[in-house]
Amino acid sequence: MDWTIWVEWLIKSLFVVFALLTGFAYLTLYERRALAKIQVRIGPNRAGWQGLLQPVADAVKLIFKEELTPAKADKLVFFWAPIITMVPSIVIAAVIPFGPTTTLFGRTIVFSVANINVGVLFLMAVASIAVYGIVLAGWSSNNKYAMLGGLRSSAQMISYELSLGLGFVTAILLGNSMNLHDIVDAQRNVWFAVVQPVGALIFMIVTLAEVNRAPFDMPEAEQELTAGYHSEYSGMKFALFFMAEYQKMIAISMIAATLFFGGYREFWFLKDTFLSVDAIWNIGPWQFQAWFLGPIYMLLKVVVLLFFMIWIRATWPRIRYDRLMSFGWKVLLPLSLAVVFISAVGVLVAQQFDNNWYLAIIPIFSSVAGLVAVGFVDQALRRKSYASH
Amino acid sequence: MSQYINPSDLTTILPAIVLTVWACALLVADLFIPHERKGWTAVLAALGLVVSLDITLIQAGGTSTGFKGMVTLDGFSTFLNALLLVSGLFGVALAYGYVRRMGLERGEYYTLLLFSVVGMMLMVQASDLIVVFIALELLSIPLYVLAALNVRQIESEEAGLKYFLLGSFSTGFLVYGIALIFGATGSTSYSGIVTAASAGTSSLLLTIGAALLLVGFGFKVAAVPFHMWTPDVYQGAPTSVTAFMSSGAKIAGFAALLRVFALAFPTLTADLTPILAALAALTMIGGNLIAVSQTNIKRLLAYSSIAHAGYILMAFVPYGNPQVMPVSVAAGLFYLVAYAVTNFGAWGVVIALEKQGGKGLEISDYAGLFWKNRPLALAMTVFMLSLIGFPPTIGMVGKFYLFRAVIDGGFVWLAIVGVVTSLISAYYYLRVVVNMFMQEGEPQTGSEFWVNFTWGLTALMTIIISFVPQPLFAWASSAVLRLF
């Protein structure tokens, strides 16, 4: 191992961390402005041009705020909980590819911090330990509201993790690999969101629950639990939770983009044009691959996906907790199982006949399954016994 | 021939597959059976057991291996699977009225029982330690749940928890033992182990592994000194569950142990025989001595079952001696039948006398039973005599075969320990009998057809087989011979 690989790793890691941190800062602004527009308000526009310096102002405020630690709190865990929440939200981005493999300065560069072949499993592992921070924050605060928030979040995240994992399985089946680079490359011709629309939809619903966003933001439902697991947090420690939430949003959008929306690859109508990430540009004496388009496409897709999250927050009421749980277990989980089964059958049939058009049975049958599920929910809601056990 | 699965794989474990599918279907069917008619679930469960038993008997005489050598079908497995399925039937019969009377009636009771039987059958057929491990869990987990089923009685829940904690503790030993065996031989299949072991590599790791395996199984079959959980669990669990698990789990545990030791560890005789002999002696002495001071019939029978684990363990002691071994294993199998039949009968009588809230379980509650309900008292007498090993009962015949095998194997002292402890046991078993005949009392007995049927049938079997033991013993012997 020569020293250049360390330099490469360092640069890539710094890039990812930097992207997430600035992304977080401007996502807050983005959200506030977008929410304001939806609610016909103006939103923060005073600090700097169009409020672009607002995140800086927020940061200064949070840093100088007094930090309180409840007297009967478990000091050690109370201190570590925000950090434990924060770290997975950054680490999870390590395996996400943000550009095609290319040759730069005579070296082959892979555009992800860690190009591991069990990348999807890595995502699963990190997603599954993300719950610790919230649970521990809730417990260590020695506050009933915080505790209930922590309990709710752990139950909610564990429940929705099943459907999340099945969403990963769908992508693995279609991409025939657990390596995220391979999965992205397999979407060269058609996005998995097109092949498996129901799977993509389930995945996006589940990610909302995994990052505790509206309408699944039970752990911090203010009418019921004050501020949930971070009721007792203030100052920088609160800022860490805040950061973690928005970074998770970004990371999970990146994952959704990678698994279902072609990741860093160009949009389908740009295939084989000079705007494709595989295109070779000739500018004067230089000839190079347009790899730098990869991060740009990724950014575009992430921004759109984030907008959907914000849009949902602006327009949807919070779901009642018992309904949230029955929705996860009784609707999403069976539907995800059906979707995985249909995908597996479709892939198998396509392989048997060696004709990718047979993959068309996947969207057809899974849409039927999805409609059946919607029908069941509708029936249950009509009978008003949806929540009863 | 597919590389994944072949018809011969399926036929090898066909009875278990049928029972599994039946249990899954029953799980669904139970949803449509109204709460007042849960008896139907029991009937359907019994039907499944009968179908599976039918297939087992049709398959009798066939031998095959399946699933890449993971399971074996042979005379040994047929014999024990039949015994396990009959135990399952007795388990359902005893539960049928009991769970309703005690207010425990839930459809899942029977489903879990069926799954437990599937685990036992797989354990009997396993020829790879990985299957032994998973089958053991499959038989145990339903039993943990069933033991804790009576949510109205804290004893039941505590029994479930204790059983669970000790059970998973013993699983830890089992898994570590398998890990060491795998390390020593590079394989978990019996044939792989024996191939590697006879090549003479690293026998120390293998010995430690086998010893840890023995510890793990020791917990499951309740051998002293791994028996601490038994009395509490047997007492706390609903009696119908206790009856089933004291027979079924023990049969499956001993069957797997027999197969593992006979097939995988023939090279370890020198190291393991003394341990086994000591274990058997300790179990007989310990179980019988503590039983003397018991006043609760469930605890008494619990210690009695510990003591009988000791007697069955005697069958293992000469396993390294190729001349004696077939006979001793046959004796072990015969004794398992004797124990199962007698045990179900005795627990059936206990169920007939048990009242709501754990009443009617003291030995003094049996006072005067003979004058109140003669058939029941006579049946109980038969079972007590059989547990002692007194003629004319199946227990006597079983002990006779066992002691003969052990003496043939050159362990006269062990046979003497067996006889002496049997004499000790006569004291406490006869105390129950004396209570029934000589004391004054007003015992209340329930009368449910299937419970009566169970104790009646087992009492008849206990006596009849003792007069004509040869066919059964011949079957057991042939079963054993096909093991090799």
Add this chain to the structure above:
Amino acid sequence: MSIDLILFLILAVVAVATALGMLLSKNAVYSALFLVLNFAAIAVFYLLLGAPFIAISQVTVYAGAIMVLFLFVIMLLGAETLAPSKVLRGQGWAAFGLAVVLVAETVYLLVSRHAAVGVIARPDAFLNTMDSLREIGKALFIQYLLPFEVTSILLLVAMVGAIVLTRREKGG
């Protein structure tokens, strides 16, 4: 001392220390957290031993699911601190004896087998083991098909069991 050995020793110290921490903590939450750290250390060992799939499964299953459930139950029941340990019926001595025996055994194992056991080949590129992943998949569905299927039944039974235990029948 090679770098590998130093790494091993550091991790081994972490693993043993966290295991002891689990054992000695008064507070069940701390016990659970120590155990999580222990599982993480063991996951790193799996990586060193060239088993990345197992390592990641370890994190997902043990740290991500099992221990979260433990924490959940501890918090739900408020069972953080129960009465201090009382040693019952000579179990302490039994434990001490067991510990001595097992440690003696392992030391003996170490000394006696030191010559016989092999040295692990350095798992060169543990990052690139898609092949081993495929191999594991194939092994599960060919050689170990039966245990795999039985495991699914086992999970079903566990699920039914847990529901039977925690959910009372209506009116029951």
Add this chain to the structure above:
Amino acid sequence: MVDISYYILLSAVLFTIGAVGVLVRRNPLIIFMSVELMLNAANLAFVSFASMHGSLDGQIFVFFVMTVAAAEVAVGLALIVQIFKSRHSINVDEMNSLKG
């Protein structure tokens, strides 16, 4: 290059700590965690031996042990929750409705 016997030694030490934990602690949750530690020690031994033998079989076994552990946890925690609901105490010492 670490000698495989170090790994086995480590796994034996962890197994012992787990076994001692089961015997000396009275809180069923901690007993249960100790059991999990024992299973993990066995898993470590399995993976070490698999790497020594150069075979995947040991890793497969670990996979099964993990699944079984998950099943056990589901049932075990359900039992503990159930007892707690009816007793509000889960200390094994206080379980004296059954004599020792």
